[in-house]
Amino acid sequence: MSDWKVVPLRDVADIRVSNVDKKTLLSELPVRLCNYMDVYSNDYIRPDLPFMEATATAAEIQRFRVAKGDVLITKDSETPDDIGIPAAVTDEIDNLVCGYHLAQIRPIQSVVEPVYLSKQLSLAASAIYFAQRATGSTRYGLSNRTLAETPIRLAPLQQQKRIAAILTGLDNAIGATEALIEKHQQIKAGLMHDLFTRGMLPDGSLRPSITEDPFRFERTEVGDVPRDWRVFRLSECVEVVDPNPSHRYPPPTVDGIPIASTENFVGEDGIDLSHASRVPLSTFREQNVRCRFSRTDVVFARKGQIGLARRYGDEPKVFSHTVVLLKPLGGRCHASWLLWAARSSWVLKYIDRTMNSNSGVPTLGVAFIKDVPLPFPPFGEQELIASRLDAASETIGALEGSLQKLRYQKLGLMQDLLTGRVLVKLADATLEPALA
DSSP: OTTOEEEEGGGTEEEEEOOOOSOOOTTSEEEEEEOHHHHHTOSEEOTTSOOEEEEEOHHHHHHHBOOTTOEEEEOEESSTTSOOOEEEEOSOOTTEEEOTTEEEEEEOTTTOOHHHHHHHHTSHHHHHHHHHHOEESSSEEOOHHHHHTOEEEEOOHHHHHHHHHHHHHHHHHHHHHHHHHHHHHHHHHHHHHHHHHTOBOTTSOBOOOTTTOGGGEEEETTEEEETTOEEEEHHHHEEEEOSOTTOOOOOOOSSSEEEEOGGGEETTTEEOOTTOOEEOHHHHHHHHHHHOOOTTOEEEEEESEEEEEEEOOSSOOEEOTTEEEEEEOTTTSOHHHHHHHHHSHHHHHHHHHHSOOSSSSOBOOHHHHHTOEEEEOOHHHHHHHHHHHHHHHHHHHHHHHHHHHHHHHHHHHHHHHTTTSEEEETTTTEEEEOOO
16 A cells, blocks of 8 residues: 555645535526435435526626536535545536535546545544544534545545545445335335225236226225225224323333334335333233234334334333234234335325324324224235235335445445555456455
8 A cells, every 4th residue: 555645635636615606696607406305315426416597797607617527515514523524436427516604626637536536525534633623513514624624535546546436336336225125115006095095806916906896896985986995983993003102201221122213214114113212021921911012013103203004023122102003803804904004005095085184293193093084905816915015115125235245345345445454456447455
């Protein structure tokens, strides 16, 4: 690593702080504006981003026109630990101007590769540097001097280019996986709509729609449903249990059982207990007597955020008063189908239409939830519907697992490659540990 060096940002780039606002004035020229959120939300500034239409003076356009290879960085924030977020410009983008609250960094490309520079600015060391020097009270900012003196670890240029290529490749893989997840989420949403309005035939195919075969449907209090479905109040087929009817938090303990609330919900299906408070084992015993916890029980949020249904899962836990448990009764409700029913528009739209939303924090009483009307398919059809949706969810879960691995890989490689801990062998593009 003897050929690496640390230099101030001003030695490897031209730095300009934009003053171009979002206003549209007849006396100015039309431009597309790269705004704060365009930079904050993206690692790369690409032509397909929905840039804002605005105006700027000819002098502003000349000074702040965005060029391929620029690195844009947020220079203001409401908190000092969320400032200095960079994004690299990947293409020449017609008539694009750097907007207010951003700094425009134009690297000297014979010295520093733009993506490499952007990744250096996104390291934890840079975030700490910015946080320690940001000034303000209600809103924090970085001074021109702070930006100019930002320390940059500079590898030899060919190593920079290879590091940038590796990290860009990972970012592309992450982006492609995110797009695939979004595509499958849309497919699942469409499938769920069809399955909960048309249902399935015994051969696993969708029942014809009401427009295709209206005689297969009948009008009910909740709308048109297949003729062999029956509308019941939720409590007729599902046990609704308040796990914590006292609505008091049990006394905390160092060891014990985690207590979960909606704050511990992650993603569509998860409950993250890694930072959950712990309560005595006796609390679990008390709630378990009432709830008879099962991994397929549905946890349903009833206070603050509504719905967010997910299964109880395998890890023992207790709950605060922000949720209820839904448990299938008898042969009318299949355990696997219940999760999807709790996520369906039949349930959520009814709640949205009916609940009192003018009383502060949205809260559903147990009696209200029990009275929700829901069309129930025959038991065998419920099983078919749940199987189809569980398969779609498993596909998305596998993709989300791959995405998480890619993100961890990126974090590790950034720390290794951008600090010189691991060196790039240019000949065959492999990596080797740096010599001590």
